Amino acid sequence: MPSETDPAALEAALAEIRSALGPDAVLTAEAAHEFRDPYDGFDEAHFPSAVVQPTTVAEVQAVVRIAAARGVPIWTSSQGRNNGYGGSAPVVGGSVVVSLRKMNRILEIDDELGIAVVEPGVQFFELVDELQQRGGRWWTATPSLGWGSVVGNTLDHGFGYTEYGDHAAHVPALEVVLADGSLLRTGMWASSTSRAAHPRGFGPNLTPLFMQSNFGIVTKLARPLSPRPEIYAPITIRVPDGEDLGPLVDAMRVLTIEGTIPNIPNITSVLGAAAMRKPRREWYDGPVPIPDEVYRGMCETLAIGWWNCSAAVYGPAAVVAASLERVREVVLKSLPHAEVTAKLLPGDEIDHGALTHRENVQAGRPSLVMLETAKWRGDEGGHLEISPIGPATGADVERIAAILRPIVEAEGFDFWPSVYVIKRSVMFLGVLNFDRSNPSQIAAAYRVARSAYPELAAAGYTPYRGNIRFMDMMQDIYDWNDHAMRRFLERLKDELDPAGILSPGKQGIWPQRLRAGRSGPPAALHSAPVRAKEDDR
């Protein structure tokens, strides 16, 4: 087993964990297979050695203390459904996966303020069900797939499709187990008397420090809910030509910055919808790139555009009507051939069975239908996302596409973009679908990632999130002032987790004992005097 861990220390730690949590809390051998990377079953470098499933905060604290005492790396996973990023699999092979699936209580729904407090095992599906059972007065932001963890998605900077779709930006407070087993609460929860109403508390807001990081294990998190609107109006914008992407992005930037569209618009090519219907070979059995006439045929068959944008407006009927008028005005001004349609749905009478997946998800209703698209290249579908962020302008998005497309196609993949407009920025998801039973297809997807990220970064487009295999490369890209950010993060890591046990390597943050010999600047650089270049903008 490829591991940074002493086998004897591992065995001793697992014995102590069994003793503290009960024998059923530890899974090994076959029982632990579920926690490997679901889309790469071949990569032993990222196999966990065992899986621990605590059920309480105190059990998480016990696990952390044992791991710290024994020097055993642990890797936290909430639900582990972030499949394109590695699922529950650790960066460091042989790590003990701490799966929080069994800590799945919804601790509080504040019906007056619209705030939910959840444990890390709570799935979006479960939160949606709870809100429905309470009368449906509040909706939650959610990604497409509902089986994932609310906490896990938020901590990994995941996106949904409503006003709070930038999940990480809307966390007023959290609770975290630190590497010494102690507990910290952030925001207003740092006071023993107050509720998580305000976006932060007193002093530096520590909440973001525990997102996309390995400084602690989050055990509770608060997040705002959206009130059920009088009218929910899902909008669909269809444009016929491949060249229409840029102007569509520009229109969405204008409409979201001015507030007419309050949620996060998502623009996809016809491939996404085509993949929901049937696999690639039934559309086109030739090599990449799919010819333009096949694209046009898909558009015709599916009665959609080459590019299709989902967005939404929520509110009183008259506000919604006026907002839709403005959406039409802005879109049609630059895209006269666009088809702009909207449904006007009373918030309290929505028949979700009659809505499309995209219409549902913008109303806080996830599903699993998007899993179908992974079967584009075979029933054993896997996928990897190339996900740079950049300015939300048509020119930038076209440049990202121009860089990414040839790299993707050179490795035999279809160019499959899905663009999220987050006011001033886009998150550009380049989806690579592969047959996960085919090692050479998996390897090709990894080659795309290794080529694309540096090329995109050279042009100003940097990663937003990372598959376990590319964390170092991505952290390398954030290079300003001799990697000042990484050097700072390493100082925090060494202070907060001196034994270096919490998710080593996550986001390219390594504890001191594992830094030497890694990619990036040599360890010697870390103690060298910092070149203080003033690089004024």
Add this chain to the structure above:
Amino acid sequence: MPSETDPAALEAALAEIRSALGPDAVLTAEAAHEFRDPYDGFDEAHFPSAVVQPTTVAEVQAVVRIAAARGVPIWTSSQGRNNGYGGSAPVVGGSVVVSLRKMNRILEIDDELGIAVVEPGVQFFELVDELQQRGGRWWTATPSLGWGSVVGNTLDHGFGYTEYGDHAAHVPALEVVLADGSLLRTGMWASSTSRAAHPRGFGPNLTPLFMQSNFGIVTKLARPLSPRPEIYAPITIRVPDGEDLGPLVDAMRVLTIEGTIPNIPNITSVLGAAAMRKPRREWYDGPVPIPDEVYRGMCETLAIGWWNCSAAVYGPAAVVAASLERVREVVLKSLPHAEVTAKLLPGDEIDHGALTHRENVQAGRPSLVMLETAKWRGDEGGHLEISPIGPATGADVERIAAILRPIVEAEGFDFWPSVYVIKRSVMFLGVLNFDRSNPSQIAAAYRVARSAYPELAAAGYTPYRGNIRFMDMMQDIYDWNDHAMRRFLERLKDELDPAGILSPGKQGIWPQRLRAGRSGPPAALHSAPVRAKEDDR
């Protein structure tokens, strides 16, 4: 001079700073008086020893390196106009104030994305002027007073009155000089190639760590701008009775959470407007409390309500009209006697001279007229704010008022609330106006703070920001799990600023060498094992 600093080290440091920055960069004696607390000229405990005014990032780095080498505490001030909180005055008397007023370049206005990049000396007035000179296409969020620093206000979690009025929540990136003199950039700026378009970069978002903290000196900051709307509609809601505050808060919570009102509504009593007109003695020359009939007389004279709420809607004419209808519906449902008025102002033709101060500030136009209100108790006006945060419900706001009012009045002050509704939370500003030439009035204001904050905290309402005198008390209030937050902040402080020179005591965060003997838990506790109480909600 009351100082934690060795006089010889201070002299040596100042000599080195003069040598590095030039003799004019250092102010001492009379020239430094301007940087004392403007509202308490008697309190020698918070006099700075000297003032340094760097003009470049490299000079800030030089100052920090010299201070670290000599162990001299420095206190950062951007413009130092946060007068109710201490102006430029340091927590630790004898600190060298590093005033960044001379670093006042507007480095960038991104006209496409609507992002400004500023240095810490840039005043709101200056940013507004620059935006106007560029055609007025973008508006900035701003507090009432325009002389303050954009960066300083943002870093202290200050509030404005537009959609981005929660300034600290909207900082995509910043640059900071660390305690070793090195430079760090956060968000997308941590990449040498990218722009600050996205709310954060890769890994834990470090931006909030440098707000309300003493972990670095921020030298550049990016912030979003608001597009000039087709129609700007400032709304005024007036309610006649003292009991109307709670329902008004409830209405504003509903309207802001649902998005009908996108900005931060502010509710003030008639006293605020009365103070703009003339001092207290010309309204009522008796002791506190001002009788209800005098309040009613003020309302009649000024033709306003007992409570007056300013809010705003921005957008296309039809959206604004429909939104105003919804505002009326929600407000009048619970407050049938309310008067709801709005102006419909074309965004590109606003005559700011014809607008009230509150109408201007919600359109990104600050002024200095609010300074007039400080003269309530005499021309030498000073003020101190009691500023708890809590849930945005009528019941909570009435409870805050019920706790605060008797404490305020027992010390001879009028009860003077100004309530900001930030969706799910309120920031309740209890303003104490005093004659700053009268030491006993100043002392009375401090007694109010010392009584009010603990009593408010016991009921769940905790401080959002602090005057230099009450930082420890406020940090004490964030007490969960034996002050876990403070202990965590101290670990960061010791790692990031081992010499303990950066703004010691700010937000109650002390470096190790100055912790012993402070209020709060004894130093011994810091190394004691943490009691791990699971306190599930």
